[in-house]
Amino acid sequence: MPNKKANFTVSSELKQAIHDLNNIFTSTLASSEILEKLCKNNTKISKYTQTIKTNSLQAIDIINALTNNRTKIKKSIAIIDIVSKLKMTLKPTLPKGVKLQFQLAKNLKKVDANYSDLYRAFLNLLINAIESITAFGTIVFSAKNKNDQIIISIKDSGKGISKGKLKNIFDEGFSLKKDKLNAGLGLTIVKKIIENHKGSIDVSSKLNVGTEFIITLPAIINSEVKKYKKQTHKILLADDDKIILELFSDLLSTYNYDITTAFNGKMAITEFNNNKFDLIIIDKIMPFLDGLECISLIRKTNSTIPIILTTGSQETIDKEYPDLKIAKKMKKPWSFEDMLKTIQNLIG
Ligand SMILES: Nc1ncnc2c1ncn2[C@@H]1O[C@H](COP(=O)(O)OP(=O)(O)OP(=O)(O)O)[C@@H](O)[C@H]1O
Numbered sequence: 001m002p003n004k005k006a007n008f009t010v011s012s013e014l015k016q017a018i019h020d021l022n023n024i025f026t027s028t029l030a031s032s033e034i035l036e037k038l039c040k041n042n043t044k045i046s047k048y049t050q051t052i053k054t055n056s057l058q059a060i061d062i063i064n065a066l067t068n069n070r071t072k073i074k075k076s077i078a079i080i081d082i083v084s085k086l087k088m089t090l091k092p093t094l095p096k097g098v099k100l101q102f103q104l105a106k107n108l109k110k111v112d113a114n115y116s117d118l119y120r121a122f123l124n125l126l127i128n129a130i131e132s133i134t135a136f137g138t139i140v141f142s143a144k145n146k147n148d149q150i151i152i153s154i155k156d157s158g159k160g161i162s163k164g165k166l167k168n169i170f171d172e173g174f175s176l177k178k179d180k181l182n183a184g185l186g187l188t189i190v191k192k193i194i195e196n197h198k199g200s201i202d203v204s205s206k207l208n209v210g211t212e213f214i215i216t217l218p219a220i221i222n223s224e225v226k227k228y229k230k231q232t233h234k235i236l237l238a239d240d241d242k243i244i245l246e247l248f249s250d251l252l253s254t255y256n257y258d259i260t261t262a263f264n265g266k267m268a269i270t271e272f273n274n275n276k277f278d279l280i281i282i283d284k285i286m287p288f289l290d291g292l293e294c295i296s297l298i299r300k301t302n303s304t305i306p307i308i309l310t311t312g313s314q315e316t317i318d319k320e321y322p323d324l325k326i327a328k329k330m331k332k333p334w335s336f337e338d339m340l341k342t343i344q345n346l347i348g
């Protein structure tokens, strides 16, 4: 089906604001990733870095919604990043008799997901589970790898659902809540979200014993970044946001890449002419010469060097530039991990 767009145009002021916000959250995400690495064993600090990270992921989704872009941003998401937000949201309001446990397998693979949507799906299931427990009970959220999939189970010891009603629970408007207007949307939304992620959801239940929802999602294969490499590669990184330059050159240097930075197009060309690089990462919007102008100058003398174009605009992502031979276009805000994987795929 064609992707119908709603009937409003994004003003240039809004476009500018979105561009700036994307830059802000690119560096916020990167900072949280650096902090995460630095404070690996400090659970107290990790809690706060997680908040910065998950809030940034949600903010990115909100920014994307502002651009009126119907295709939701999907990123490589770790279930733990959703779980940490769920814990924070649910713990303060959890009824006294309800125990909520999270059991995540070690080395759980990541999923290609829209952070806010997947969070909303799990939250709906957990709220239903909490509501199913009248006095005392336990809810276990668990996740494990199974071949190229991730299996998530949300199991409660609540009142259960009778066989007759079980087949209707995903129907829009089906609800056993008597006191709430417009109830019965939760599971319809959950099913839609899971299906949008190429996953499936199943339910089993026994009256007065409990209910279990099992979600299967495709895992990202080979999502692990390679940690060690012998050879140093030289990368030119051009972006007019100096914070992004500093953060990413720091991060990439820890992976044995030799980084040269440029904060405008002219500088990028000068560096390119004076050095021999293995890869170029270049931002589209920069003063003096923009990213596309730089790439066309570079291509006049070098037609083979891999170039990654970073951009805040969906239009650029969608457009083809066959003469510029761009190896990969990456929409801001990109996470450090996605960038690292792209670099490793291109030059090792
Ligand atoms: N874990 C569960 N245990 C027992 N019953 C459940 C469970 N999850 C869902 N149900 C039943 O399925 C019905 C539909 O759930 P759904 O989340 O779609 O709507 P709702 O919770 O009634 O309303 P809302 O739109 O506020 O979520 C619920 O009313 C409840 O009777």
Ligand SMILES: [Mg+2]
Residues within 6 Å of the ligand: 124, 127, 128, 186, 187
């Ligand atoms: Mg519900």
